[in-house]
Amino acid sequence: GNSVTQMEGPVTLSEEAFLTINCTYTATGYPSLFWYVQYPGEGLQLLLKATKADDKGSNKGFEATYRKETTSFHLEKGSVQVSDSAVYFCALRGFASGSRLTFGEGTQLTVNP
Amino acid sequence: DAGVTQSPTHLIKTRGQQVTLRCSPKSGHDTVSWYQQALGQGPQFIFQYYEEEERQRGNFPDRFSGHQFPNYSSELNVNALLLGDSALYLCASSLGGDMGETQYFGPGTRLLVL
Numbered sequence: 001g002n003s004v005t006q007m008e009g010p011v012t013l014s015e016e017a018f019l020t021i022n023c024t025y026t027a028t029g030y031p032s033l034f035w036y037v038q039y040p041g042e043g044l045q046l047l048l049k050a051t052k053a054d055d056k057g058s059n060k061g062f063e064a065t066y067r068k069e070t071t072s073f074h075l076e077k078g079s080v081q082v083s084d085s086a087v088y089f090c091a092l093r094g095f096a097s098g099s100r101l102t103f104g105e106g107t108q109l110t111v112n113p
Numbered sequence: 114d115a116g117v118t119q120s121p122t123h124l125i126k127t128r129g130q131q132v133t134l135r136c137s138p139k140s141g142h143d144t145v146s147w148y149q150q151a152l153g154q155g156p157q158f159i160f161q162y163y164e165e166e167e168r169q170r171g172n173f174p175d176r177f178s179g180h181q182f183p184n185y186s187s188e189l190n191v192n193a194l195l196l197g198d199s200a201l202y203l204c205a206s207s208l209g210g211d212m213g214e215t216q217y218f219g220p221g222t223r224l225l226v227l
Contacts, residue, residue, distance in 0.1 A: 004155075032214065034215075036218070042220055042221075043117075043119075043203055043218040043219050043220040043221045044156070044203065044205075044218040045218070046215060046216075046217065046218075049215065051214070089155055089156075091155075093214070098161065098168065098169050098210070099144065099146070099161065099207050099209075099210070099214070099216060100146065100158045100161060100169055100171070101146075101148075101156070101158065101205075101216060102158070103155030103156050103157075104155050105153075105154060105155050106153075106154070106155050
């Protein structure tokens, strides 16, 4: 079946530091890949997505590249801000699973001033 | 543009009771999916409704049931509540049933079972 593995957290960074959150997946065929962000007490917001190999999703300074050869979709940001503190979820939409999403466990990011 | 809305925001029930949660999809969307997010975990897919029918179901018991109305809004019902049903219940909407590419999530309903 489909599965998503995220790097273990939590992650604590200083403002303006470089961020990488690792995500790898297992799926048959060619899934679509997503990053969602969850701020405290809120639901999930779509951050970015990529639907085919070598696509790069980007939004609000965050980027992730769909790497089929390494089955990865790592999230990066060059300079984090305190307001980026949240939980980040990697997710996939399987090729044969309709629109249902399979999520990773989430990575808690805390950015200190 | 109205986003996904859910009600109530919080709910406290006791074991054995029944609960109904409600969701209105984003304007223009016709498909609603429900997810359960236990504390510290990623969301788990419960089921999806499209054209007023359950189209897909995750690994949840029959105590979990749902409904979709002609205006595309949806309800999630949970019978015989267990302590383990305590979680954040998220509704997500999309367009086009199984073909929907991107799901947009509501703020969730936090259910506590005592």
